[in-house]
Amino acid sequence: MPPNAIIAPSILSADFAQLGAECARTMDQGADWLHVDIMDGHFVPNITFGAPVVAKIRSHVDKPTENHGRGTFDCHMMIAEPKKWVKEFKKAGCDLYCFHYEAAFSSAAESPEQNTDEKTSPKALIRYIHDQGILAGIAIKPDTPVDVLWEILENPEEKERPDMVLVMTVHPGFGGQKFMASELPKVQELRKRYPELNIEVDGGLGPGTIDQAADAGANVIVAGSAVFGAKDPAEVIALLRKSVDERSQKL
Numbered sequence: 001m002p003p004n005a006i007i008a009p010s011i012l013s014a015d016f017a018q019l020g021a022e023c024a025r026t027m028d029q030g031a032d033w034l035h036v037d038i039m040d041g042h043f044v045p046n047i048t049f050g051a052p053v054v055a056k057i058r059s060h061v062d063k064p065t066e067n068h069g070r071g072t073f074d075c076h077m078m079i080a081e082p083k084k085w086v087k088e089f090k091k092a093g094c095d096l097y098c099f100h101y102e103a104a105f106s107s108a109a110e111s112p113e114q115n116t117d118e119k120t121s122p123k124a125l126i127r128y129i130h131d132q133g134i135l136a137g138i139a140i141k142p143d144t145p146v147d148v149l150w151e152i153l154e155n156p157e158e159k160e161r162p163d164m165v166l167v168m169t170v171h172p173g174f175g176g177q178k179f180m181a182s183e184l185p186k187v188q189e190l191r192k193r194y195p196e197l198n199i200e201v202d203g204g205l206g207p208g209t210i211d212q213a214a215d216a217g218a219n220v221i222v223a224g225s226a227v228f229g230a231k232d233p234a235e236v237i238a239l240l241r242k243s244v245d246e247r248s249q250k251l
């Protein structure tokens with residue numbers, strides 16, 4: 001059976017003027033993790049915030065007492081140089097550093113396939129993140145085929161295997177976009193091969209789309225506008241959890 005449902009509201013849709021209070025409130029409303037979107041204006045055409053802001057909001061939410069536990073800060077690094085920021089974000093209180101496959105190679109290569117330098121490979125980056133004592137996630141954009149992940153997930157070296165895979169269900173950069181159901185076969189394939197893996201989906205998730213994502217096998221659900229824009233965010237969080245829990249029994 002897949003791992004438990006983890007509901008991770010994306011604070012991209014929170015009121016940035018009251019971010020600490022928004023984080024604390026969302027946890028009180030039943031969130032498991034907080035999804036923290038870091039955008040650098042290069043990897044994606046938008047800018048959010050950096051480690052100093054994460055350090056400030058971290059103090060408003062209790063640290064998790066175990067890996068993947070309640071209060072995990074799930075930092076989604078939509079940045080062009082993911083290795084450069086690992087230590088700083090760990091220091092700020094990031095518990096799970098999720099980088100993009102597409103950004104993991106040195107900028108000298110025109111595409112990930114052209115880069116054969118082991119030092120800048122996703123596997124090396126995962127090892128580096130684990131060496132800092134935090135969890136590592138790897139994300140793929142809609143244009144990236146899921147096959148690129150097999151070599152990384154099948155690595156016999158445990159330290160070089162990710163703790164979570166994030167399948168983007170929108171093109172990264174902005175909240176409030178339309179859910180791309182075309183990405184769900186990636187989730188299905190991942191779940192078929194890795195029953196125990198934490199598989200996260202991000203983009204356009206809410207009451208109208210959660211059942212499809214849960215049927216495909218996603219268990220970590222990011223929802224920004226659906227939670228922060230709701231009249232009753234606690235009800236939406238509970239609904240997302242129920243869908244995943246019910247559907248995961250049948251997988």
Ligand SMILES: O=C(CO)[C@H](O)[C@H](O)COP(=O)(O)O
Pocket residue numbers: 010012013035037076170171172173174175176177202203204205222223224225226
């Ligand atoms: O990573 C993201 C955008 O790049 C956001 O986390 C995501 O889009 C969530 O927003 P929404 O639930 O409103 O679609």
